[in-house]
Amino acid sequence: MPYEMIALLMFSTMMLMLLTGQRVFGAIGAVAAASALLLWGDAGGADIPFSAAMKLMKWYPLLTLPMFIFMGYVLSESRIADDLYKMFHVWMGPINGGLAIGTIALMVLISAMNGLSVAGMAIGATIALPELLRRGYDKKMVTGVIQAGSSLGILVPPSVVLVLYAMIARQPVGQLWLAGIFPGLMMAALFVIYIAVRCRISPNLGPALKEDARRDVTLAEKLRLLRAGLLPLGIFASMMVPFVIGWTSLVESSAIGALTAFLAAIIKRRMTRQVFETSLRQTLGISCMFMWIILAALGFGAVFDGLGAVKAIENLFTEQLGLSPWLILILMQLSFLVMGTFLDDTAMLVIVAPLYVPLVDALGFDLIWYGVLYTITTQIAYMTPPFGYNLFLMRAMAPPEITLRDIYGSIIPFVMVMILALVLVMAIPEIALWLPDYVYKK
Amino acid sequence: QSTIKWRLQTYAGPALAEHVIKPAIDSFNKIARDEMQIELYTSDALVPTGELFRAMQKGTIDAVQSDDDSMASPTEVTVFGGYFPFASRYSLDVPVLFNQYGLNEIWDSEYSKLGVKHISAGAWDPCHFATKDPINSLEDLKGKRVFTFPTAGRFMSQFGVVPVTLPWEDIEVAVQTGELDGIAWSGITEDYTVGWADVTNYFLTNNISGAWAGSFFANMDRWNELPDHLKELVKVTFDSSHYYRQWWYWGGEASLRVNGTKMKLTTIPDAEWDQVEKAATIFWDEIAAESETKKKVVDIFKQYNADMQKAGRPYRYN
């Protein structure tokens, strides 16, 4: 059988297996193991899945993964971000839509301190959401804000999604993270613009804080709250400063960040038994989930590489179909958006990485830049039904007056803004690439 | 009759493989056409380098290009692969040692025992330090976390170097992320070819070995299944890879020292570097004491270097 056929068969079998609802790593791993055995028989076919485990072990940036997940859970579970939220609340309250804008700012800060979007979601849903509703904000507006804002967690460094992309695409994590900064800030700015314009046109979507509510807060109180911002800043600094000075490596810094967040929660007396338990358990659960998927995916990738299938497919796209590089790239992004509605980020990465990444490379595009494009589509995927983590979380955390319809409806404008951001980064790669180029150019 | 297919994994990453192996594989495939095709995989593609030997022994991979040290072959000669400290001065030393001084026979018997065919050995580049901070004395080496070969690392650790082994593909990043302070894995040609020159600033002209020694291997059964003329073709085209590296590195090293702009050259004065060379003779004896076979190899090194010394210029200048 020609390589294209085997490759196609592997992919379609995997998709089919995934549809059965079995755990993703089991489905991918089974297809990988079966094809390794069929192709190479007993002459080592059985080794492929296990040697992926050795590969995984040697890939040191993976150590940051549990660290940043832990950090996120400590931040959200211990609610040490409460004061931070109040700060934005008080300072941004007076303008139309100000609280929503403040929430976006909060999400950017939270994003700089953890690698996923769950922490942002949890903080947004537990702290910001009730407050915003109480102040008469439109419920669709606020659910959208929180889902979209928290998804910045995977674009603004540190980012677990980019760590995984780095592993699979074999690209430098440091550069990828830097590449995420400006697109992340840009996207946040676009959200803010959207909110401001929208609330200006219809002020009832996000009313300004009433005079009396404002008068309650003294200037001293305002300044005290400003200090609340110092704590997260301190956590961020504790990991970034030694790294930038060159005292610690990236991996070491992630451990310092996790430890500092943990200590901060203890000092603020928020590290209760309950919080401790939940953070630890969730970290183990999520880390295991990621690691096992990647483990299975590496096995799959190795078989796929072993087939030499990439060359065949490259050839199919460029020579036989005669597509131009940009057209191929755009098609890829579209396919991501479609897949993103019903697949999760890791599954998406696993499925497309052996196919898209080498192809993008062969077409002459930059893989760092592509990592950012991938991450933005992942953010969108988190919010688009039927399958979306942020949707699920919102569904689970939102108060009863917010219906499923509200949640689904809330994302539309934000997804459009994200698609705009995606197009901007595609059209102007410098948005992503300028910073890493600048930093790593000697 | 169907085409014979081999999978060969090299320990080099893609940028490097482009030079050190791909041309040879391409000519092989061109000549062998439908009879046999070799598919090339770069470092860690199918199996991680640490598992390479076992994978070949079992037949997951048919052939391998690597030094014995990096792939951790379970043989008596493993420490001598890669950069055995000061074993050679020039890249021509390696084929001479193997072809004229009897290393071929030793390697052959060591690997045959394990079901692996040792096809041929060849030389690569010398082993130099490429670092972020300048190295002008042995003192400067202290505490440097350096990516290097296992045995070379063991040797250099007595001078305060902290050897680190990571997957080859991750080295550039590891220097950027501060996991590494430098690299002692190659000469300057590779530093430029694979991008390490972009992340480091200094190149130390003293080397801890004049030439890397590494080999082509194959799974013994796969090898035996080949008809004679294909065996011959494998040997000849692999020799062409050895030949390519001879001139590519030799010329490249000189040219980049002279014309390269990305790295500044520094040197540890001969008198001081002498300590390292002295330490190497002690290290040799330690290794020789470990087993009969190792002693045999060390004796050959000693004999060879003595001969070269006696031969005088241009073989040795001091």
Add this chain to the structure above:
Amino acid sequence: MREFMRAYVRIVDKFNHHVGRFIMYGIFAMMAVLLWSSISKTFFLPSLWTLEIAQFIMVAYYILGGAYSIQLGSNVRMDLFYATWSKRRKAAFDSVTVFMLLFYLGVLLFGGLESTIYSLEYGERSPTAWRPYIWPIKITMCFGIIMMLLQAISELFKDIATLRGEKL
């Protein structure tokens, strides 16, 4: 048979639960090692062993924690259809598709055992300057994979029970 399944589920779940709860604290061990790594690097000579030990702990963390994470239901599924199914229907599908999982884990274990035997036979060491023996971590991995296998079978038993309208 029912008694056997009940006992099996009880014992396996309990064991995996405890091992998982124990390894959960491994995150602090990783932190400690990495912290020591930064301290030793900044103030003394960098240690040879920190990165590798951290990697070993990480492997133990996710391999030994794997079975517990199945109990916690952390593993994502593609739930396009799955989410809309009834409990029974989910159990019905799972009790068939779990064989994929078992097959994958079986192959993983087979490769792991062979690799471990090789390590023991040749005294394989990590090709680093620190040169630790590799077999302890490989044995840990095999052990964790076995735990996963046992857990997957336990899940199967639970699904069968659900289909019969019982609870184990």
